[in-house]
Amino acid sequence: MKTFISPKTISELNEFISNNKNRNIIFLAGGTDLLVDQEKFNTADIIIDLNKISELRNISVYCEKINIGSTCTMTDIAKYKQLQNIFPLLVNAATNVGSPQIRNRATIAGNIANASPAGDTIPVLSVAEAKIRIFNLEKNKELLVPINKFFLGPGQTILKNGDYIVGFEVPSKILQDCEYAFYKVGQRQALSISKLSVTCLYQLSHKKIHKIRMAAGSVAPTVKRLYKTEEYLQNSNLSYAENEVMRFVKSEIEPITDVRSTEEYRKEITGRLVLKCLQEMKS
Numbered sequence: 001m002k003t004f005i006s007p008k009t010i011s012e013l014n015e016f017i018s019n020n021k022n023r024n025i026i027f028l029a030g031g032t033d034l035l036v037d038q039e040k041f042n043t044a045d046i047i048i049d050l051n052k053i054s055e056l057r058n059i060s061v062y063c064e065k066i067n068i069g070s071t072c073t074m075t076d077i078a079k080y081k082q083l084q085n086i087f088p089l090l091v092n093a094a095t096n097v098g099s100p101q102i103r104n105r106a107t108i109a110g111n112i113a114n115a116s117p118a119g120d121t122i123p124v125l126s127v128a129e130a131k132i133r134i135f136n137l138e139k140n141k142e143l144l145v146p147i148n149k150f151f152l153g154p155g156q157t158i159l160k161n162g163d164y165i166v167g168f169e170v171p172s173k174i175l176q177d178c179e180y181a182f183y184k185v186g187q188r189q190a191l192s193i194s195k196l197s198v199t200c201l202y203q204l205s206h207k208k209i210h211k212i213r214m215a216a217g218s219v220a221p222t223v224k225r226l227y228k229t230e231e232y233l234q235n236s237n238l239s240y241a242e243n244e245v246m247r248f249v250k251s252e253i254e255p256i257t258d259v260r261s262t263e264e265y266r267k268e269i270t271g272r273l274v275l276k277c278l279q280e281m282k283s
């Protein structure tokens with residue numbers, strides 16, 4: 001028989017998990033992914049609803065970092081004034097998820113833990129070099145894990161049974177004086193999972209690219225940071241060779257053909273969107 005619980009505090013949650021280590025535990029946040037994944041839902045012995053734990057739904061902005069709680073919804077993020085100023089890239093991505101109804105339910109941790117290569121907040125947290133606060137059941141304590149160490153493949157993460165995401169830490173220094181670009185290509189303008197996406201966080205200084213971080217979504221088993229392309233462009237004076245940029249981008253991604261798009265389209269358009277980001281920097 002399934003158990004469904006809805007703890008009200010983190011300590012109540014941790015105590016319950018520790019006492020039920022040997023049962024198959026699943027966490028429920030907004031349910032927008034989980035409730036359509038019947039297989040996952042059906043195999044769980046215990047479903048833990050995180051929505052009543054107010055400690056998990058906080059956003060705080062400090063000088064050196066931004067903390068975002070796991071159950072903050074896309075709407076919470078989109079409406080948070082300080083984030084609009086300090087981290088507009090995340091606000092933009094959150095605003096582009098699904099529809100208003102989905103954004104009112106869909107949480108940031110659900111988007112990350114679901115580990116879809118199409119998850120819209122993943123490339124954003126990736127270029128911002130966010131760290132994930134994870135409650136680790138085995139060690140019975142919180143760990144801070146860099147986002148690029150979290151994903152193992154589509155739908156797969158380092159989380160073990162009973163581990164859960166407490167929240168996210170974004171270093172403010174990385175966002176300071178940066179501009180951004182976020183392009184998502186979908187079947188429609190709204191309510192559309194991406195065929196591919198390109199995210200770029202950059203800083204120009206004296207007409208040179210002083211800092212650049214790029215990531216592409218839906219073009220590999222996990223969201224890809226474009227490290228080689230970044231290295232090629234770093235410190236360049238925007239007089240890059242377009243065909244070289246295309247070559248680097250294409251060498252870094254491994255898209256597949258599926259119901260949403262083809263391998264060829266994804267490769268070509270990802271490259272062109274990276275060029276579009278660079279064009280934007282010139283203007």
Ligand SMILES: Cc1cc2nc3c(=O)[nH]c(=O)nc-3n(C[C@H](O)[C@H](O)[C@H](O)COP(=O)(O)OP(=O)(O)OC[C@H]3O[C@@H](n4cnc5c(N)ncnc54)[C@H](O)[C@@H]3O)c2cc1C
Pocket residue numbers: 026027028029030031032033034035036040050070071096097098099102105106107108109110111112113114118119120121159163164165166191192193194
């Ligand atoms: C119509 C529709 C449109 C959509 N459009 C988009 C879109 O445009 N862009 C996009 O990126 N996504 C989209 N999605 C997918 C989905 O809405 C997002 O991935 C959402 O952020 C998932 O969050 P959730 O809170 O609903 O997660 P849930 O469904 O509750 O959980 C998803 C997974 O994460 C796990 N989980 C949740 N919280 C935690 C936690 N704190 N710790 C550990 N594990 C956890 C759950 O166990 C489950 O495996 C769409 C979905 C639908 C149904």
